[in-house]
Amino acid sequence: MALRDVIGQDGAVKILKNAVLNQKAASAYLFHGPSGIGKRLAAVNFAKALNCTVPAEDGDACGNCLSCKRIEGGLHPDVKEIRPEKGVIKIDEIRNLEEALSLSAYEGSFKVAIVDEAHLMKIEAANAFLKCLEEPPAGSVIILVSSNPERLPDTIRSRCQAIGFKPLSGKDMALLLKDRIKGPDEKMLRTLISLSMGRPGLVIDNSKGGDILKKRQDFLKSLHEMIFPVSKAAKNPSWADKEEIEDFLDSLELFLRDMLVLKTTGREDLLMLGPEVPGELKTLFKTAEEEVIIDCYRGVSDIREGMVYNPNKSILWNYMAGMLKKLLPPAEKRSKQDKYA
Numbered sequence: 001m002a003l004r005d006v007i008g009q010d011g012a013v014k015i016l017k018n019a020v021l022n023q024k025a026a027s028a029y030l031f032h033g034p035s036g037i038g039k040r041l042a043a044v045n046f047a048k049a050l051n052c053t054v055p056a057e058d059g060d061a062c063g064n065c066l067s068c069k070r071i072e073g074g075l076h077p078d079v080k081e082i083r084p085e086k087g088v089i090k091i092d093e094i095r096n097l098e099e100a101l102s103l104s105a106y107e108g109s110f111k112v113a114i115v116d117e118a119h120l121m122k123i124e125a126a127n128a129f130l131k132c133l134e135e136p137p138a139g140s141v142i143i144l145v146s147s148n149p150e151r152l153p154d155t156i157r158s159r160c161q162a163i164g165f166k167p168l169s170g171k172d173m174a175l176l177l178k179d180r181i182k183g184p185d186e187k188m189l190r191t192l193i194s195l196s197m198g199r200p201g202l203v204i205d206n207s208k209g210g211d212i213l214k215k216r217q218d219f220l221k222s223l224h225e226m227i228f229p230v231s232k233a234a235k236n237p238s239w240a241d242k243e244e245i246e247d248f249l250d251s252l253e254l255f256l257r258d259m260l261v262l263k264t265t266g267r268e269d270l271l272m273l274g275p276e277v278p279g280e281l282k283t284l285f286k287t288a289e290e291e292v293i294i295d296c297y298r299g300v301s302d303i304r305e306g307m308v309y310n311p312n313k314s315i316l317w318n319y320m321a322g323m324l325k326k327l328l329p330p331a332e333k334r335s336k337q338d339k340y341a
């Protein structure tokens with residue numbers, strides 16, 4: 001593998017290849033963008049390009065020399081990667097990294113440090129890390145990878161060259177998924193492409209996104225609990241953390257989009273969550289008014305903007321329930337509100 005195999009990120013890949021070709025690599029980068037779109041993959045392959053012994057003409061790695069193979073296998077002494085453990089990057093990890101960077105390269109031309117999900121550094125770790133960035137050891141390249149760059153301190157962000165990664169187009173997704181996963185038929189492929197929203201990692205990397213079809217089931221279950229609570233006790237949010245809330249918002253956008261599409265075109269084959277939405281929720285597709293759906297859609301964007309402030313889960317759940325119950329027909333709206341107000 002090499003940078004050329006990072007599909008759908010032509011802009012980022014070109015910048016990186018040129019940096020190698022012109023020997024102008026920055027001492028620190030921040031690869032940012034949604035999770036599951038190839039940021040870490042690009043970081044590893046950039047490390048290969050920087051250290052490849054038989055580089056391609058365009059600055060890319062060969063992918064086959066000893067150096068490339070060692071980096072691929074995580075065995076290269078000059079390329080270190082740290083990842084969060086139980087959701088945290090600890091200060092000890094950063095200190096080890098600092099020490100490793102301060103030594104001269106064993107065999108490669110560059111020492112490369114990759115910090116995956118860098119926003120999960122604890123504050124002490126971030127402070128320790130800042131020292132590496134302020135006085136970068138000669139011949140070293142630090143790559144921070146983050147799906148939540150706004151959670152990194154400004155002092156860190158401002159010292160990195162930012163490189164943005166984008167969700168993949170449907171065409172690139174189809175290309176990639178056909179290559180990586182065996183056996184999905186056309187219908188399943190379409191469902192997976194819709195559900196992953198341009199983020200192939202959610203489908204092919206189970207450690208990141210888990211089973212995307214199960215996520216869809218979980219979303220529909222939560223949504224049902226939210227709009228049709230069976231008791232007062234059921235009003236508790238079923239989200240475990242911020243990431244689950246963000247996943248819920250992603251799926252909710254698809255759900256609202258599907259409602260509009262079905263209303264305006266009547267075509268079930270265009271639905272992104274698929275036509276198999278269970279009973280009570282499906283009835284919303286018939287009853288909800290167009291303006292209300294659009295209002296809810298706007299509401300979701302507002303909530304998303306507010307997510308940087310770590311909202312209270314219960315308050316958010318009740319707020320969204322109130323918003324989404326407007327999708328119910330008027331009579332039912334009243335009875336639901338009376339029952340569990």
Ligand SMILES: [Zn+2]
Nearest residue numbers: 052062065068
């Ligand atoms: Zn190579």
